[in-house]
Amino acid sequence: KAGVTQTPRYLIKTRGQQVTLSCSPISGHRSVSWYQQTPGQGLQFLFEYFSETQRNKGNFPGRFSGRQFSNSRSEMNVSTLELGDSALYLCASSSGQGGYTEAFFGQGTRLTVV
Amino acid sequence: AQSVTQLGSHVSVSEGALVLLRCNYSSSVPPYLFWYVQYPNQGLQLLLKYTSAATLVKGINGFEAEFKKSETSFHLTKPSAHMSDAAEYFCAVSETGGSYIPTFGRGTSLIVHP
Numbered sequence A: 001k002a003g004v005t006q007t008p009r010y011l012i013k014t015r016g017q018q019v020t021l022s023c024s025p026i027s028g029h030r031s032v033s034w035y036q037q038t039p040g041q042g043l044q045f046l047f048e049y050f051s052e053t054q055r056n057k058g059n060f061p062g063r064f065s066g067r068q069f070s071n072s073r074s075e076m077n078v079s080t081l082e083l084g085d086s087a088l089y090l091c092a093s094s095s096g097q098g099g100y101t102e103a104f105f106g107q108g109t110r111l112t113v114v
Numbered sequence B: 001a002q003s004v005t006q007l008g009s010h011v012s013v014s015e016g017a018l019v020l021l022r023c024n025y026s027s028s029v030p031p032y033l034f035w036y037v038q039y040p041n042q043g044l045q046l047l048l049k050y051t052s053a054a055t056l057v058k059g060i061n062g063f064e065a066e067f068k069k070s071e072t073s074f075h076l077t078k079p080s081a082h083m084s085d086a087a088e089y090f091c092a093v094s095e096t097g098g099s100y101i102p103t104f105g106r107g108t109s110l111i112v113h114p
Helices: none
Strands: A005-007 A010-013 A019-024 A031-038 A042-050 A053-057 A064-068 A074-078 A087-094 A109-113 B003-007 B010-014 B019-026 B031-038 B044-050 B056-058 B064-068 B073-078 B087-095 B108-113
Touching: A005 A087, A010 A019, A019 A087, A019 A109, A031 A074, A042 A064, A074 A087, B003 B087, B010 B019, B019 B031, B019 B087, B019 B108, B031 B064, B031 B073, B044 B056, B044 B064, B044 B073, B073 B087
Parallel strands: A010 A109, B010 B108
Antiparallel strands: A005 A019, A019 A074, A031 A042, A031 A087, A042 A053, A064 A074, A087 A109, B003 B019, B019 B073, B031 B044, B031 B087, B056 B064, B064 B073, B087 B108
16 A cells, blocks of 8 residues: 655745645545644644545644645645745645544655745 | 643663653543654654553554553653664644544654664
8 A cells, every 4th residue: 555645855945935745645545634844843733634625724824725636635835935934844644534543644845945 | 622742852762771752641531642753854653552442552663652541641662772763753642522633742852872
């Protein structure tokens, strides 16, 4: 069974630009969550999509957005990039059927904003 | 509301010594608890989880954790550390009947000395 795939693995962008990250979940998983990981703030929840609908949202500005397609693949977009957006962005998929379900993480996209 | 506190951002042990990583949680309802491990430049991988069955949970790679309701703790242990255990460890909690989104601790970096 293929794992969670995130593309690209590494990105370098300039302040003010926008970026789109992609996540392909494990086959059959309907929930995709996104996290931002930084040394200073740890792992912070961005949002979760379940069956193409945003089901949960973290405390991030509106520059951070996402969507989920009918095949459960998800994209995350960050507009007007700031230096502080430099981070490892992790995607996790699960069945989304209960709090006891395990999240399967991708290897992440390392975003550097210069 | 749920929260997780991991005591000690870094824990250093010698190879062959006992590993003890501490996790305390706060939850208004019976929780589900998880330990994840993250190796450099990788995503998170589930080590073990507590879902209200046995209070002593055994996971992969020789790790285990004990749920203690009276102490609101879920500490991770391994009898004998191996060099390959060096990684970042995250404790997470989610609530029964909640949003299904786990809250992660800040992480503990395990350093293993030869």
